[in-house]
Amino acid sequence: MTTLVRQLTRIPGLRHLWRKFPVGSAHLRVEFDIWDYPAYAYGVYSAANLARLLGHDGISVIEFGVAGGSGLVALEQISEHLSMELGVRISAFGFDTGQGMPEPTDYRDLPYVWGPGFYRMDPDALRHRLHNAQLLLGNVGDTVKQFCATVKDPIGFVxxxxxxxxSTKSALSIFQAHACTRLPRVFCYFDDVIWPERACYSEYAGEYLAIREFNAQYEAMKLSKIPHLSWMRQHAAAWNEQMYVLHDFFHPEYCTNITPVSGRQM
Ligand SMILES: C[S@@+](CC[C@H](N)C(=O)[O-])C[C@H]1O[C@@H](n2cnc3c(N)ncnc32)[C@H](O)[C@@H]1O
Structure with a gap:
């Protein structure tokens, strides 16, 4: 089946058409990137599957930086579909100031690319488009702390x-909370590591620096890019370069074996 679909999806325009008429299981659509935000679909699917294998009945998934809301609406839709298919409850949360970008702190915020007031949102209009996803408005430095104190299901995708x-450094403080607030491996997507080209990203500023500083700060937790993801996908895509995993090595479930019985070559 997968081989046939792979051959068919090599026909120019077919995946575009499939996205317009999204038939087939959610799993198959994740495999072939048939979603508006395929990176989100991959991250939520991987997290929900991990939760299922570990015996959790629910997870939380998060978008830091919501703006107009296209990403959060997509995250909510993906969560609803995958929740039904995998039998895992998936709660989606979006964090934003609600007033666009704050003042940059210094050169590390790349003020030559972004500035205060960029990406303003209309919170009321967005809330009308959402069914279950929750919008947490305010600076992430404050809202993350409140969220960690109340989160019910472990965080699986961010x-x-x-x-x-x-802002990214403040958001990463979500992983300072107790291990029970997250899965042992949390799937993470970093948007601002490719494009726009004028950003000339480097490990000395922006998200790359926040990731590097996080890894220097913690001995037992590391953010690591998923190596060679594009080779494991049916069709390679740019977002494959943006997927990381938070490894929480001393998490009580980190070493729990999740290989299915059929895959155990005894
Ligand atoms: C590029 S936009 C997000 C786009 C969105 N993810 C999408 O796919 O449509 C970045 C957002 O981050 C938010 N933001 C930046 N720094 C923040 C902070 N410290 N606290 C809360 N929100 C912040 C801004 O308000 C802005 O809406």
């Missing part, structure tokens, strides 16, 4: 799309 180094 999209970081806050543009600034300072």
């Amino acid at each position: 999209s970081f799309d806050l543009d600034y180094h300072s």
Whole structure:
């Protein structure tokens, strides 16, 4: 089946058409990137599957940086579909100031690309488009702490799309909370590591610096890019370069074996 679909999806325009008429299982559509935000679909699917294998009945998924809301609406839709198919409850949350980008702190926020007031949102209009996803408005430095104190299901997927180094660093403090607030491996998407080209990203500013500083700060937790993801996908895509995993090595479930019985070559 997969081989046939792979051959068919090599026909120019077919995947575009499939996205317009999204038939087939959610799993198959994740495999072939038949979603508006395929990176989100991959991250939520991987997290929900991990949760299922570990015996959890629910997860939380997050978008940091919501702006007009296209990403959060997509995250909510993906969560609803995958929740039904995998039998795992998936709660979606979006974090934003609600007033666009704050003031940059210094050169590390790449003020030559972004500035205060960029990406303003209309919170009321967005809330009308959402069914279950929750919007948490305010600076992530404050809202993350409140969220960690109340989160019910472990965090399984996080999209970081806050543009600034300072904002991303604040958002990453979500992993300072107790291990029970997250899965042992959390799928993470970093938006601001490719494009726009004029950003000339480097490991000395922006999201790359926030990731490097996080890894220097923690011995037992590391953010690591998923190596060679494009080779494991049916069709390679740019987002494959943006997927990381938070490894929480001392998490009580980190070493729990998740290989299905059929895959255990005894
Ligand atoms: C590029 S936009 C997000 C786009 C969105 N993810 C999408 O796919 O449509 C970046 C957003 O990050 C938000 N943001 C940046 N720094 C923030 C901070 N410190 N606290 C809360 N929100 C912040 C801005 O308000 C802005 O809406």
